[in-house]
Amino acid sequence: MxxxxxxxxxxxxxxxxxxxGWELGLSQEELYExxxxxxxxxSVYDDDALVGFGRVVSDGVYQAMI
Incomplete structure (x- = not known):
């Protein structure tokens, strides 16, 4: 990995x-934005294949969500 x-x-x-399986009704562009x-x-890759992704959303001061 x-x-x-x-x-x-x-x-x-x-x-x-x-x-x-999460159908949000968003386009690829909206998801990427x-x-x-x-x-x-x-981003996690197995060879060249993306197999995992994680992100942190934060206000930079107090709250964060993984």
């Missing part, structure tokens, strides 16, 4: 997101 502290490609994230506004991100 390779851990990278940057955003994955939009299409790779969209494909991974679909595996969660949402993760682009994260305070911190980590």
């Amino acid at each position: 390779i851990y990278v502290e940057k955003l994955p490609a939009m299409n790779a994230f969209a494909e991974l997101f679909l595996t969660t 949402a993760i682009s506004n994260s305070w911190y991100v980590i």
Whole structure:
């Protein structure tokens, strides 16, 4: 596994997101905009395949959500 502290490609994230079963009705572009506004991100790859993604959403002072 390779851990990278940057955003994955939009299409790779969209494909991974679909595996969660969370149907939010958002486009790939909207999903990518949402993760682009994260305070911190980590992408996990097995060879070149994105297999995991995590992010922190924070106000930078008091509240954060993983």
